[in-house]
Amino acid sequence: xxxxxxxxxxxxxxxxxxxxxxxxxxxxxxxxxxxxxxxxxxxxxxxxxxxxxxxxxxxxxxxxxxxxxxxxxxxxxxxxxxxxxxxxxxxxxxxxxxxxxxxxxxxxxxxxxxxxxxxxxxxxxxxxxxxxxxxxxxxxxxxxxxxxxxxxxxxxxxxxxxxxxxxxxxxxxxxxxxxxxxxxxxxxxxxxxxxxxxxxxxxxxxxxxxxxxxxxxxxxxxxxxxxxxxxxxxxxxxxxxxxxxxxxxxxxxxxxxxxxxxxxxxxxxxxxxxxxxxxxxxxxxxxxxxxxxxxxxxxxxxxxxxxxxxxxxxxxxxxxxxxxxxxxxxxxxxxxxxxxxxxxxxxxxxxxxxxxxxxxxxxxxxxxxxxxxxxxxxxxxxxxxxxxxxxxxxxxxxxxxxxxxxxxxxxxxxxxxxxxxxxxxxxxxxxxxxxxxxxxxxxxxxxxxxxxxxxxxxxxxxx
Amino acid sequence: xxxxxxxxxxxxxxxxxxxxxxxxxxxxxxxxxxxxxxxxxxxxxxxxxxxxxxxxxxxxxxxxxxxxxxxxxxxxxxxxxxxxxxxxxxxxxxxxxxxxxxxxxxxxxxxxxxxxxxxxxxxxxxxxxxxxxxxxxxxxxxxxxxxxxxxxxxxxxxxxxxxxxxxxxxxxxxxxxxxxxxxxxxxxxxxxxxxxxxxxxxxxxxxxxxxxxxxxxxxxxxxxxxxxxxxxxxxxxxxxxxxxxxxxxxxxxxxxxxxxxxxxxxxxxxxxxxxxxxxxxxxxxxxxxxxxxxxxxxxxxxxxxxxxxxxxxxxxxxxxxxxxxxxxxxxxxxxxxxxxxxxxxxxxxxxxxxxxxxxxxxxxxxxxxxxxxxxxxxxxxxxxxxxxxxxxxxxxxxxxxxxxxxxxxxxxxxxxxxxxxxxxxxxxxxxxxxxxxxxxxxxxxxxxxxxxxxxxxxxxxxx
Numbered sequence: 001x002x003x004x005x006x007x008x009x010x011x012x013x014x015x016x017x018x019x020x021x022x023x024x025x026x027x028x029x030x031x032x033x034x035x036x037x038x039x040x041x042x043x044x045x046x047x048x049x050x051x052x053x054x055x056x057x058x059x060x061x062x063x064x065x066x067x068x069x070x071x072x073x074x075x076x077x078x079x080x081x082x083x084x085x086x087x088x089x090x091x092x093x094x095x096x097x098x099x100x101x102x103x104x105x106x107x108x109x110x111x112x113x114x115x116x117x118x119x120x121x122x123x124x125x126x127x128x129x130x131x132x133x134x135x136x137x138x139x140x141x142x143x144x145x146x147x148x149x150x151x152x153x154x155x156x157x158x159x160x161x162x163x164x165x166x167x168x169x170x171x172x173x174x175x176x177x178x179x180x181x182x183x184x185x186x187x188x189x190x191x192x193x194x195x196x197x198x199x200x201x202x203x204x205x206x207x208x209x210x211x212x213x214x215x216x217x218x219x220x221x222x223x224x225x226x227x228x229x230x231x232x233x234x235x236x237x238x239x240x241x242x243x244x245x246x247x248x249x250x251x252x253x254x255x256x257x258x259x260x261x262x263x264x265x266x267x268x269x270x271x272x273x274x275x276x277x278x279x280x281x282x283x284x285x286x287x288x289x290x291x292x293x294x295x296x297x298x299x300x301x302x303x304x305x306x307x308x309x310x311x312x313x314x315x316x317x318x319x320x321x322x323x324x325x326x327x328x329x330x331x332x333x334x335x336x337x338x339x340x341x342x343x344x345x346x347x348x349x350x351x352x353x354x355x356x357x358x359x360x361x362x363x364x365x366x367x368x369x370x371x372x373x374x375x376x377x378x379x380x381x382x383x384x385x386x387x388x389x390x391x392x393x394x395x396x397x398x399x400x401x402x403x404x405x406x407x408x409x410x411x412x413x414x415x416x417x418x419x420x421x422x423x424x425x426x427x428x429x430x431x432x433x434x435x436x437x438x439x440x441x442x443x444x445x446x447x448x449x450x451x452x453x454x455x456x457x458x459x460x461x462x463x
Numbered sequence: 464x465x466x467x468x469x470x471x472x473x474x475x476x477x478x479x480x481x482x483x484x485x486x487x488x489x490x491x492x493x494x495x496x497x498x499x500x501x502x503x504x505x506x507x508x509x510x511x512x513x514x515x516x517x518x519x520x521x522x523x524x525x526x527x528x529x530x531x532x533x534x535x536x537x538x539x540x541x542x543x544x545x546x547x548x549x550x551x552x553x554x555x556x557x558x559x560x561x562x563x564x565x566x567x568x569x570x571x572x573x574x575x576x577x578x579x580x581x582x583x584x585x586x587x588x589x590x591x592x593x594x595x596x597x598x599x600x601x602x603x604x605x606x607x608x609x610x611x612x613x614x615x616x617x618x619x620x621x622x623x624x625x626x627x628x629x630x631x632x633x634x635x636x637x638x639x640x641x642x643x644x645x646x647x648x649x650x651x652x653x654x655x656x657x658x659x660x661x662x663x664x665x666x667x668x669x670x671x672x673x674x675x676x677x678x679x680x681x682x683x684x685x686x687x688x689x690x691x692x693x694x695x696x697x698x699x700x701x702x703x704x705x706x707x708x709x710x711x712x713x714x715x716x717x718x719x720x721x722x723x724x725x726x727x728x729x730x731x732x733x734x735x736x737x738x739x740x741x742x743x744x745x746x747x748x749x750x751x752x753x754x755x756x757x758x759x760x761x762x763x764x765x766x767x768x769x770x771x772x773x774x775x776x777x778x779x780x781x782x783x784x785x786x787x788x789x790x791x792x793x794x795x796x797x798x799x800x801x802x803x804x805x806x807x808x809x810x811x812x813x814x815x816x817x818x819x820x821x822x823x824x825x826x827x828x829x830x831x832x833x834x835x836x837x838x839x840x841x842x843x844x845x846x847x848x849x850x851x852x853x854x855x856x857x858x859x860x861x862x863x864x865x866x867x868x869x870x871x872x873x874x875x876x877x878x879x880x881x882x883x884x885x886x887x888x889x890x891x892x893x894x895x896x897x898x899x900x901x902x903x904x905x906x907x908x909x910x911x912x913x914x915x916x917x918x919x920x921x922x923x924x925x926x
Contacts, residue, residue: 236700282821287821298686301687306694309696311772327778328693331783403681403684
């Protein structure tokens with residue numbers, strides 16, 4: 001292993017040259033004018049992988065192509081890893097806030113050492129190249145990789161991955177042979193602490209409209225006698241949670257796995273700066289379930305959130321009406337074990353059960369994606385935790401993410417594959433923002449950690 | 464009295480000629496192009512009153528002039544009545560829905576007999592002329608009126624009465640000498656049942672904005688931990704009323720006079736068609752205070768009505784945010800005894816007392832007008848009830864109005880005068896709508912009722 005790590009260290013300068021070459025290609029998938037650049041980035045990567053000994057090809061879709069590359073010299077008994085990354089980047093607007101050309105990568109001095117500054121520095125070109133440089137070191141030392149590796153690099157991730165289902169379906173034969181997916185597009189807990197994201201929250205979106213009278217009424221002539229649908233709506237939504245923040249929809253929590261005391265204790269030891277996190281947005285007090293620690297509230301617990309509400313008069317001054325209807329838009333963040341379609345039904349039943357006479361509720365179910373939770377006993381997870389901990393000299397944090405990563409859901413749904421999420425970004429990397437950066441130390445140690453991880457997966461990571 | 468009533472009957476044809484002449488003047492106060500017509504209507508009425516023996520003059524304001532006329536031949540011991548009416552009318556839009564020229568009055572056959580069709584037929588030219596024709600009959604028989612009469616005819620009532628306070632202030636010396644105000648701009652209970660409107664609801668308008676985080680947040684990353692101001696708003700407004708419809712703002716009902724069992728029984732006997740009233744707007748079930756009869760709910764009980772609500776995302780689909788703030792617009796309909804400014808304060812205190820940590824409420828108080836309730840023992844009220852009952856052969860209904868009539872409040876506030884509201888319109892008269900009409904029977908019997916009322920007020924109606 002030490003020889004491989006030494007190789008990573010020795011090749012750092014050329015690794016950066018390769019990364020910078022890729023960063024110079026403005027592969028902005030959201031902007032059709034840049035689609036030729038996207039294709040150029042895919043071809044550049046295909047050439048790079050071919051030079052490294054991979055079998056690489058583009059896989060065409062209705063949109064931008066995916067890049068499929070395989071290196072299976074490890075033989076049929078080695079674990080089969082599917083690495084997913086993306087070669088496209090976010091738009092650069094507002095350009096004026098950048099201190100340098102977003103597509104002329106710079107190595108500048110930052111408060112925590114040198115940093116790579118460019119659009120895509122961390123998201124996801126830097127992380128992809130970091131992983132490939134770890135492969136390069138293994139190949140240089142051993143002539144082969146310790147695992148069978150299939151790579152899928154997508155070109156539309158920053159544009160909502162419209163062709164991903166098509167890509168996964170077209171390439172099913174190639175992809176579903178893998179044991180699990182490995183994605184390096186997430187962050188460390190902090191600059192010193194490696195992290196694996198072991199759970200993601202899903203989503204069930206729902207709009208509800210309460211109908212009352214068949215037209216807006218004069219609140220002088222009808223007020224006091226006629227049903228007010230805004231009042232009905234707030235009465236019902238006012239019962240959505242109890243005083244301790246627990247969602248009151250019957251059977252809402254059915255099927256979910258409670259956070260274990262060990263996990264909660266491990267999170268408590270991460271030293272999450274609740275005051276800083278909330279203080280940054282003008283708040284001070286956790287407003288979720290009173291009996292859960294803050295990290296559990298945002299990572300591991302489902303929510304019922306009213307994202308929007310409207311009804312009646314919204315202009316200046318006042319208008320004395322009882323409106324015909326009132327509407328609320330909600331999203332439920334879900335955790336593993338909850339079925340988004342069932343959540344739609346349970347919410348509708350909750351609302352319906354609270355309707356007074358004459359009120360009618362209309363429901364518009366929206367997006368529905370289940371939550372994701374990695375099996376904490378998965379062997380590849382243990383192996384990865386150990387590898388990262390060895391590189392950083394600190395236990396690997398098993399963290400959650402309160403939002404969704406749609407590709408993880410797609411791999412699970414379409415290919416039945418679990419995903420290992422281990423990346424080396426930091427929260428201050430400005431992904432999607434001007435002056436995106438990737439700390440050189442994160443790139444370098446991330447490459448070393450990837451190298452260790454490949455070896456660890458080979459030793460004990462097969463599922 | 465019979466001689467006076469006979470005179471009313473005998474002059475009916477000429478009464479209509481005079482009304483039609485006034486109806487031909489398109490005195491639309493909302494449209495500046497018609498302001499010369501408004502002034503022409505005022506001058507036409509001044510001439511009419513002068514011919515009848517009144518002392519009449521225009522009283523200029525920043526807007527359209529008021530018309531002041533007095534006939535005090537009854538002497539200092541007679542009651543002093545201030546009659547208020549208005550010579551302006553509503554616009555006619557949409558003109559295309561009229562079956563005849565709105566300013567070419569027609570006497571047409573309707574399902575309930577002949578009707579006068581024109582803009583202003585009932586609101587308020589027909590009712591004003593009806594009253595003046597009653598005066599004319601008294602003058603013809605006795606050479607004088609039984610009461611001291613001061614008339615105030617306004618020209619901006621249909622445009623929000625912007626100059627009324629100026630007019631009342633300028634004419635204070637003339638007007639405040641009256642014992643009470645008499646307005647004939649309301650309706651009968653039905654075509655057979657005369658009515659006096661004895662109470663009006665006031666209004667306190669209030670906007671409340673709940674602030675949470677200092678910007679819209681990503682509900683994936685913050686949801687479950689961060690305060691959601693929409694949730695706070697619905698939690699609070701969901702507690703506005705209890706399950707029986709009673710407003711839960713502390714001290715909300717303090718100071719109001721409960722409807723007496725006698726009054727409630729009298730209203731119950733009016734045979735209000737609750738099912739028809741609610742059915743016309745798609746409802747079936749009274750939604751107000753469960754222990755009050757429907758007419759009390761709309762006439763005599765204060766309300767807390769949410770007229771509008773908004774916050775967060777309101778476009779198509781969903782947006783996964785926790786918004787920075789959420790807003791509701793409310794109006795409270797008030798009854799006599801409630802102070803609108805105090806209601807503003809009580810509501811603000813109610814909201815504030817329910818705020819969780821980190822939530823901040825901002826209040827924007829709006830219109831504030833007290834409710835109005837006529838003293839049920841006022842002698843002029845008893846006299847008027849009796850006079851109307853005699854004309855129609857049926858007890859006079861003492862009804863309420865759930866909305867406000869701003870001039871009544873102005874007379875009370877600026878001049879300290881109570882108002883007798885007795886008019887002869889019907890609910891199907893299409894005031895403010897195309898094809899406005901006044902049933903000839905209502906005009907005729909209204910004139911007779913006015914004649915009886917003048918006599919009755921002289922006999923026992925002084926306060």
